[in-house]
Amino acid sequence: MKFSKMIEEMRTVRDYKKEPVSPNLIQEVMDAGKTAAGIAGGRNVSILFIDHGKEVFDQLSGKAGYYGKMVEAPHYLVITSKVFPNYLENSGYIMELMRLKSRELDLGTCWLSVEDEGTLREILGIGGEEKITAFAAIGHSYKGIFKHDMSKQSTRMGLEEIAFLKRWGSPCTLEDLEARGLTNIFYYTRLAPSWGNRQPWQFIIDKDRILLTIQKEEREDLRLDAGVVMLYFEKSAHDDGLPGNWKLDIPEDMKAIYGIPEDRTLVGYYSI
Missing domain, CATH: 3.40.109.10 (NADH Oxidase)
Incomplete structure (x- = not known):
C-alpha cells in the first residue's frame, strides 16, 4: 500500500x-x-x-x-x-x-x-x-455497538503553520511549498501522531535542507514524537520522488544561523 x-x-x-x-x-x-x-x-x-x-x-x-x-x-x-x-x-x-x-x-x-x-x-x-x-x-480492533467510536483523526496544524522559509519566523506560504514541490510532502507529514496531539514540530526550509525543530522537551516523549514525524516526512518525500535522508550531526552554529529560539530544539535536517 x-x-x-x-x-x-x-x-x-x-x-x-x-x-x-x-x-x-x-x-x-x-x-x-x-x-x-x-x-x-x-x-x-x-x-x-x-x-x-x-x-x-x-x-x-x-x-x-x-x-x-x-x-x-x-x-x-x-x-x-x-x-x-x-x-x-x-x-x-x-x-x-x-x-x-x-x-x-x-x-x-x-x-x-x-x-x-x-x-x-x-x-x-x-x-x-x-x-x-x-x-x-x-x-484486532473491536468495533462493537457498545463501544465509542474513537477512530476520528485529531485536527492538525495548517500547512502554513508547520514551516518557515529560510529562517525561523519567516512565513512560508502555500505558493512557496508548491514552487519547491513540497506541498504533498508536508500535507502528509502533518498527519503524524504525537502525544496528546501536541504537534510539537516546526520546520525551516532552506535550499537543499529541511530543518526539524521541536519544543524544548518538558518530558522525554517529545523526542519520540520527533522520531515519528521524521519517519512521516521521509516516507512522504520518497513517495513523492524526493530522495534524501536525515542528518542528526548538527553544526554548533546552525541554530544561531537560522534564528531558532531558545525554547526550541534543533533535532536535525533532511538533506535532499
Whole structure:
C-alpha cells in the first residue's frame, strides 16, 4: 500500500478483541522493526513482544497507559534501547514503522506512555542497562455497538503553520511549498501522531535542507514524537520522488544561523 494512502487511514485503537493475533502477523510486524535501519547511526535497540496481555494489563494499571489509563489489549510491543545521541528519536521512528506495518495488516495499535519504568521492567522481566523507550498495544480492533467510536483523526496544524522559509519566523506560504514541490510532502507529514496531539514540530526550509525543530522537551516523549514525524516526512518525500535522508550531526552554529529560539530544539535536517 502506498504510504500516503496508509497514513490517511491510520487511527489510534483503544478497544481490542480478546482473541490473540496470528503469530505469522505478529512476526511480520516484528520483522518490520527488526530490519529497520533506524535514523541514529545504528540500531542499538531490542524489540520485545508481550503475549500475555491480560496479565500485563492488570499489573500496569496506573503505571502506564494513555493519559494515565491503561489500554487492555491481547498483546503489547516494547522497545528497549541503549542510551546514545538521539536514541529516543530512533525508538519513535522504529515503533511507528511497526504501527504502520500493523495498519497494513489490518491490526490496531495504540502508543502508551511509561509512567513507572522500574515497575514495568519488573513486570516484563526486562534486565540489563537498556532503557524502555517505547510501548504500544496491538491487536484486532473491536468495533462493537457498545463501544465509542474513537477512530476520528485529531485536527492538525495548517500547512502554513508547520514551516518557515529560510529562517525561523519567516512565513512560508502555500505558493512557496508548491514552487519547491513540497506541498504533498508536508500535507502528509502533518498527519503524524504525537502525544496528546501536541504537534510539537516546526520546520525551516532552506535550499537543499529541511530543518526539524521541536519544543524544548518538558518530558522525554517529545523526542519520540520527533522520531515519528521524521519517519512521516521521509516516507512522504520518497513517495513523492524526493530522495534524501536525515542528518542528526548538527553544526554548533546552525541554530544561531537560522534564528531558532531558545525554547526550541534543533533535532536535525533532511538533506535532499
